[in-house]
Amino acid sequence: MTSKIHVEKLDKHFGALVALEDFNLDVAPNEFLSIVGTSGCGKSTLLSILAGLESATSGSVTLDGQDIIGPGRDRGVVFQSHSLLPWLTCQQNVEFALRDGSLSAKERADRARKQLALVGLTDFADSYPVALSGGMKQRVAIARSLAYRPEVLLMDEPFGALDALTRRVMQELLTNVWEQHKLTVVFITHDVQEAVFVSDRVVVMSNRPGHVKAEFRVDLPRPRDHSLAASPEFSALTGKVLEAIYSEALAVVG
Ligand SMILES: Nc1ncnc2c1ncn2[C@@H]1O[C@H](COP(=O)(O)OP(=O)(O)OP(=O)(O)O)[C@@H](O)[C@H]1O
Ligand SMILES: [Mg+2]
Structure with a gap:
């Protein structure tokens, strides 16, 4: 099958600093891929x-x-912090992403409502971001990033700022959205359990200069809910991923 995303011999330098070196990766259409690695x-x-x-x-x-x-x-694209426009309501924030003129005002409004419903925020469509919790703001950000129906969703530690319980809810929500939308996801996290829970495949990066150190296929059944985390298969796999990343983390510390 042809890859949706293909990365070959990628190097990235910032002046003398080599951030990525010989990075190679293929992401299949509709695959949910996570990337884990140490800070930096x-x-x-x-x-x-x-x-x-x-x-x-x-x-x-x-x-x-x-x-x-x-x-x-x-x-x-969804980043760690939500980056909503504070002077717009949730509905307007999502509509804003659709402002390129390809849809009529009514189509934009309908699409935004539908996206907010998908992340369970119908009742907060007319609220401003200041009135929302961190998890709710990230849900609006996800709704917004999906509003123009991208084929690829790129997420950089989208749940990093959330408490553990909200994180779990968001992980389930994200996998549900993905199952409905069927799109290719590249999801960055440093949380190994989160990576295994949401993904089809987990890639472990080496320390800087970053390249692919190991990868693990996640053949756990879908749809997933958090009872999965109690299963021996889940523990075994997270154990393996942790082992691959742990030696890198040790090298950073010391
Ligand atoms: N714009 C930039 N200019 C100079 N150096 C940069 C720039 N962006 C990143 N770097 C450097 O590149 C390296 C990789 O940074 P990056 O932000 O990609 O790490 P990361 O894996 O996302 O870390 P974290 O888990 O802490 O978010 C770091 O050493 C960082 O200092
Ligand atoms: Mg980062």
């Missing part, structure tokens, strides 16, 4: 390159066989 290993750099916000120093990065040369509506 180059995860956000990789995601920015996939988003088209940073350029590669060398190597090839393609989406559907085309070079990624800038941001595009084929990709939705």
Whole structure:
């Protein structure tokens, strides 16, 4: 099968600092891929390159066989902090993402309502971000990133700022959304359990300069809910991923 995303011999330098070196990755259409790695290993750099916000120093990065040369509506991006516009309501924030003129005002409003319903926020459509909890704001950000129906969703520690319980709820919500939308997801986290819970495959990065150190296929049944975390298969797999990342973490510390 042809890859949705293909990364080959990617290097990224920031001056003398080498953030990524010989990074190679293929992501299949509709795959849910997580990337884990220690702090500073180059995860956000990789995601920015996939988003088209940073350029590669060398190597090839393609989406559907085309070079990624800038941001595009084929990709939705969600960052750790929600980045909603505070002066717009939830509904308006989602509609704002659709402002390119390809939809009528009514179509934009309908689409935004539907996206907010998908993340369980119908009752808060007319609320401003200030009136929402952190998890709710991230749900609006997810609704917004999916509003223009991207084929690829790029997420950089989207639940990093949330408490453990809200995180779990968001992980389930995200996998449910993914099952309905069927799109290709690249999900960055440093939480191994989170990575295994949401993914089809988990890639472990080396310390900087980042490259792929190991990868693990997650053949756990879907739809997933958090009872899965109690299963021996889940523990065995998270144990293996942790082992791969732990030696990198030890090297950082000391
Ligand atoms: N714009 C930039 N200019 C200079 N150096 C940068 C820039 N962006 C990232 N770096 C460096 O590249 C390396 C990788 O950073 P990156 O943000 O990709 O790490 P990360 O894996 O996302 O870390 P974390 O888990 O802490 O978010 C770091 O050493 C960082 O200092
Ligand atoms: Mg980062």
